[in-house]
Amino acid sequence: MSEAALSSSPTGASRSPLRTAAPQSGFAPWKDPSKTPMVRFENVVKRFGDFVAVKDCTLDIYEREFFALLGPSGCGKTTLLRMLAGFEKPTSGRILVAGQDITELAPYDRPVNMMFQSYALFPHMTVEQNIGFGLKQDGMPKDQIAQRVEETMAMLELSKFGKRKPHQLSGGQQQRVALARAIAKKPRIVLLDEPLGALDKRLRQTAQFELMGIQERTGTTFIIVTHDQEEAMTVSSRIAVMDHGEFVQIATPGDIYEAPNSRYTANFIGDVNLFEGKVVNVAGGFAEIDWGPGLARFKAVAPEGCAGQQQVWLALRPEKIHIDLDKPTDASNALPGKVVDVGYLGSISHYHVELANGQRVKALRTNSSRTVDRPISWEDKVWLQWPAETGIVLAK
Amino acid sequence: MRRWLLISVPYLWLLVFFLIPFFIVFKISLSDIATAIPPYTPVFDFSMGIGEFISKLDFENYRFIFNDSLYVNSYFSALKIAGISTVLTLLVAYPIAYGMARAPKEWQPTLVMLVILPFWTSFLIRVYAWIGILKKEGLLNLFLMNLGVISEPLTIMNTPLAVYIGIIYSYLPFMILPLYASLEKINPALLEAAADLGSPPWKSFWQVTFPLSLPGVLAGCFLVFIPATGEFVIPDLLGGSDTLMIGKTLWGEFFGNRDWPVASAVAVVLLLVLVIPIVMFQSNQEKEREAAR
Amino acid sequence: MFDFAGMRRSFAGAAAAAALLAGAPALAKEVRVYNWSDYIDEEVLKDFEKETGIKVVYDVFDSNELLETKLLAGGSGYDVVVPTGPFLARQISANVFQKLDKSKLPNLKNTWPLINERTALYDPGNDYSINYMWGTTGIGYNEAKIKERMADAPVDSWDLIFKPEIVSKFKDCGIFLLDAADDILPVALLYLGLDPNSKDPGELQKAGALLESIRPNIQKFHSSEFINALANGDICIAVGFSGDILQARDRADEAKNGVTVGYKIPKEGAQMWFDQMAIPTDAKNVEEAHAFLNYMLDPKVIAKASNYVNYANGNLASQEFIKEEVKSDTSIFPDDATLKRLFVKEPYDAKTQRVVTRIWTKVVTGQ
Incomplete structure (x- = not known):
């Protein structure tokens, strides 16, 4: 699984998202109606004065899941997490953990531990004391605390730093201490609020895999809040994409990427080309889309409930578009255009192609052969083509 | 060059306004009382050599103040009163500073302003006002008697209690401000983290808030304890005559006995009593910081 | 602690003196006087300025110790100061004061021999001081x-x-x-x-x-x-x-x-205590200081001062100008029998x- 993420990729969309979609093959408890969810948000609403931070959210998260709440800042994802931790009280609705209503429970009585965005390490305590803090609150005997702290430090490669104070650690080390502190009590649920936001990109990628490793080893339910779609795609079993206090889509990373349910999701996750148009005909599971006078109609798989005259958007991932100098002979969709920009990135190249109506389309091409007759370059007249199955018709 | 100039400013200040005056006082403390202008005989002048200087050092005035229990008792009594006052001031100031630090951000400048507000009135007038409150027929007794809490007026004026009240009241802002500064700096997420890890609020206070406010506690305690030790006006106005404090003893030595040398010796010893522990504390802190590295 | 006479004459003095100075025209000659607070009728000072053309710079203190500390430190800058008896005596022996030039004080003839006799205990021969008020x-x-x-x-x-x-x-x-x-x-x-x-x-x-x-x-x-x-x-x-x-x-x-x-x-x-006027050794306006003392020895002038502050003075000739209510108050002017029982420290x-x-x-x- 790791090579996918380690290969340097220009955009999140370039690598195969399917490979990280399911950490455990066949792990899909959300499909099993008999399972009790580990966490259930039930019609949860949170208002701050006039501002509605969370609008009627209902969500089930299952044991051993690595669940991501993804969205731009202010979308309500952090509020949702803080309500689960107990720092905010829902205006209405219930929160259940393992079937038990915890809505009224104080933060210190919840079986939940959080890793804070700012790490919130106690600056006056050593690393050991920070990690052991939660165990001490539970009245665990001293020798057991020491043992657990040692184990946790070993797991996170912190053993050398036990006697240091937080300000004597690097950012990456602090991040690991914060994680160690959150898992030391072996809680049923670990909450991660933008846990890697303060790290630089290289460190962040390593840390992502570390997080996944820890999550798998401890078998704990992890809920992560992030605005970084790549991070969400990498680590999580499922993602809830949020916008303005609502869930836009809850699905596995693969589904989110391959089958976004809206322009919002399609845009938020990876690169996408969007064409606006109208359904003119639905036949044999395929829809014909008219997207402008004098332009060839698109052919794409018709979504359920798709009807004529409906306004739709065709979403097309750049890597799904084939770019060629010659006009294809038997493509379901083909468009002529002119190359306006080329980005050579070694393994792949980016192309920006301007269509006859002025719209620009992004396309990718892998540089699999060293001896291409003639590389496609600026000002070249090209043809774009894609099969009908790869375009996604979005109604919203 | 400019950097050196900048660095030298505080040292120059220290030299001109602390070290030189200190040595003048120290020099007077080694001289003898005389009926003259000024009222002491110099035991040496700056023209003599180092050897002669050392051979002529005369610590008789120091011997004198250590042989009379009055002075030693005055120091101890002053340290005791200052110590108790400091602890009481801390107890009063902490909740206030805590409340200020927890208040909505937009109120905080106003609250800080309110704490400083008493400084707009003369210190002397504020201490005088307490006479009106604490005396036998003062506001406090009238209030309590009207409420029926007491039937006989309480004697607070001219007792040590009045001195404690006066010191706590006068020095409260010096305790509140550093406390507030250190409490306000504490990241609220730390308390959330403590709660998240299973610590109820009162435990979090002792495990997180209080230890992190220690620099403010120490700064406030120094700011109250040091001037309170040498305090003269408050015990003079509010205290009874038997409220022994080194400030009053020093005053009597200087003005009553006109004995500048002994008064200087008392002042030098007072300075050592206060400065040595502080310097020791500071260097200890420094060592701890070094050791932590 | 040794606040000998405390806030003897209330608080108004300093403000009054300041107001007086602000209103005075710039005069070439001046005399700098340092007296107890609220211890004089301001009109006396105005009259003196009018009569002699000497400007009075008038400052006030409220404890003997404060005055003494200034005098002993040297360079007080005052031409006339008013210490109390025992302080005066000690200050004389510390060479704080200069001998009065009695030839410049013709009004000395008005003084009260009984008071002179008692103040001589502090200032033998009354060579250094004249009595201002006593109590x-x-x-x-x-x-x-x-x-x-x-x-x-x-x-x-x-x-x-x-x-x-x-x-x-x-x-x-x-x-x-x-x-x-x-x-x-x-x-x-x-x-x-x-x-x-x-x-x-x-x-x-x-x-x-x-x-x-x-x-x-x-x-x-x-x-x-x-x-x-x-x-x-x-x-x-x-x-x-x-x-x-x-x-x-x-x-x-x-x-x-x-x-x-x-x-x-x-x-x-x-x-019995005495507040005595004296001239510091380092006074700059010695001439004017004598003029001021001589003026204060004028029976009418000092009577005006006594009437204002409710204290007896050491000027026998002034008694006919003192208000009856002050003169007859035995707590201010004790009768002869009481006077005999008073001692001087x-x-x-x-x-x-x-x-x-x-x-x-x-x-x-x-x-």
Whole structure:
């Protein structure tokens, strides 16, 4: 699984998202109606004065899941997490953990531990004391605390730093201490609020895999809040994409990427080309889309409930578009255009192609052969083509 | 060059306004009382050599103040009163500073302003006002008697209690401000983290808030304890005559006995009593910081 | 602690002096005077400026110790200062003052020989100073509160203070003593039948022991607080300076708070004190200083001052110009019999001073 993420990729969309979609093959408890969810948000609403931070959210998260709440800042994802931790009280609705209503429970009585965005390490305590803090609150005997702290430090490669104070650690080390502190009590649920936001990109990628490793080893339910779609795609079993206090889509990373349910999701996750148009005909599971006078109609798989005259958007991932100098002979969709920009990135190249109506389309091409007759370059007249199955018709 | 100039400013200040005056006082403390202008005989002048200087050092005035229990008792009594006052001031100031630090951000400048507000009135007038409150027929007794809490007026004026009240009241802002500064700096997420890890609020206070406010506690305690030790006006106005404090003893030595040398010796010893522990504390802190590295 | 005369003449003086200076035109000649606060009729100063063309720079102090510290530090910048007797004596021996040029003081002929004789104790031959005002140290009391507790209280006797069975009757209502060994120890010596000016350590110890025996009845030793405390009716008894207690009396009258303050010079005798005008050695305007002193020796001028501040002065010729109500007040001008019982305290030498101070500290603090 790791090579996918380690290969340097220009955009999140370039690598195969399917490979990280399911950490455990066949792990899909959300499909099993008999399972009790580990966490259930039930019609949860949170208002701050006039501002509605969370609008009627209902969500089930299952044991051993690595669940991501993804969205731009202010979308309500952090509020949702803080309500689960107990720092905010829902205006209405219930929160259940393992079937038990915890809505009224104080933060210190919840079986939940959080890793804070700012790490919130106690600056006056050593690393050991920070990690052991939660165990001490539970009245665990001293020798057991020491043992657990040692184990946790070993797991996170912190053993050398036990006697240091937080300000004597690097950012990456602090991040690991914060994680160690959150898992030391072996809680049923670990909450991660933008846990890697303060790290630089290289460190962040390593840390992502570390997080996944820890999550798998401890078998704990992890809920992560992030605005970084790549991070969400990498680590999580499922993602809830949020916008303005609502869930836009809850699905596995693969589904989110391959089958976004809206322009919002399609845009938020990876690169996408969007064409606006109208359904003119639905036949044999395929829809014909008219997207402008004098332009060839698109052919794409018709979504359920798709009807004529409906306004739709065709979403097309750049890597799904084939770019060629010659006009294809038997493509379901083909468009002529002119190359306006080329980005050579070694393994792949980016192309920006301007269509006859002025719209620009992004396309990718892998540089699999060293001896291409003639590389496609600026000002070249090209043809774009894609099969009908790869375009996604979005109604919203 | 400019950097050196900048660095030298505080040292120059220290030299001109602390070290030189200190040595003048120290020099007077080694001289003898005389009926003259000024009222002491110099035991040496700056023209003599180092050897002669050392051979002529005369610590008789120091011997004198250590042989009379009055002075030693005055120091101890002053340290005791200052110590108790400091602890009481801390107890009063902490909740206030805590409340200020927890208040909505937009109120905080106003609250800080309110704490400083008493400084707009003369210190002397504020201490005088307490006479009106604490005396036998003062506001406090009238209030309590009207409420029926007491039937006989309480004697607070001219007792040590009045001195404690006066010191706590006068020095409260010096305790509140550093406390507030250190409490306000504490990241609220730390308390959330403590709660998240299973610590109820009162435990979090002792495990997180209080230890992190220690620099403010120490700064406030120094700011109250040091001037309170040498305090003269408050015990003079509010205290009874038997409220022994080194400030009053020093005053009597200087003005009553006109004995500048002994008064200087008392002042030098007072300075050592206060400065040595502080310097020791500071260097200890420094060592701890070094050791932590 | 040794706030000899405390806030002897209230607070208005400084402000009045400042206003005076602001209004005065720029004059070439000047005299710098340093006197007790609220201790002069400002008109006297204006008249002096008008008559002589010498500008008066007038500053005020409120304790002898403050004045003495300035004088002993040197370079005070004043041409005329007004210390009290024992302070004057010590300052003379420290060479603080210059001899007066009596040829420039023709008005010396107006002085009161009886007062000159007594001030000569501090200033032999009155070579360095002239008397400005004088008064006594006696007992001030709240009439109603004393009666309430003891109908026949001996307010005209030191028994009121030194007899344990009497003084204890007033403990609950508040007794203040001056916080000044120089004022209280001599009275204790006198009460014991000893010389109030005794320098014998044993006798001084006895006086100290007497004071310690009544110590539990004393609420506070302080040299100025008793003025307000008496005027407000907060305390019963204060041993203090005549002028201060009379001031408390006037304040209570003005406030119409139902408090009546009395002042008595005890029949056993009491200390007489003198505020003396002198010229510092380093005075810059010696000529003008003499002119000022001579002006103050003018009977009409000094009578005006006495009428204003309610104190007796050392100018016999001035008495015909003094208001009847002041002159007939025996607490200001004691009758001859009382005058005979008043004693003058000699200055202590440095060694005795230390013994006295130590005894006093023991009395006051119990240490």
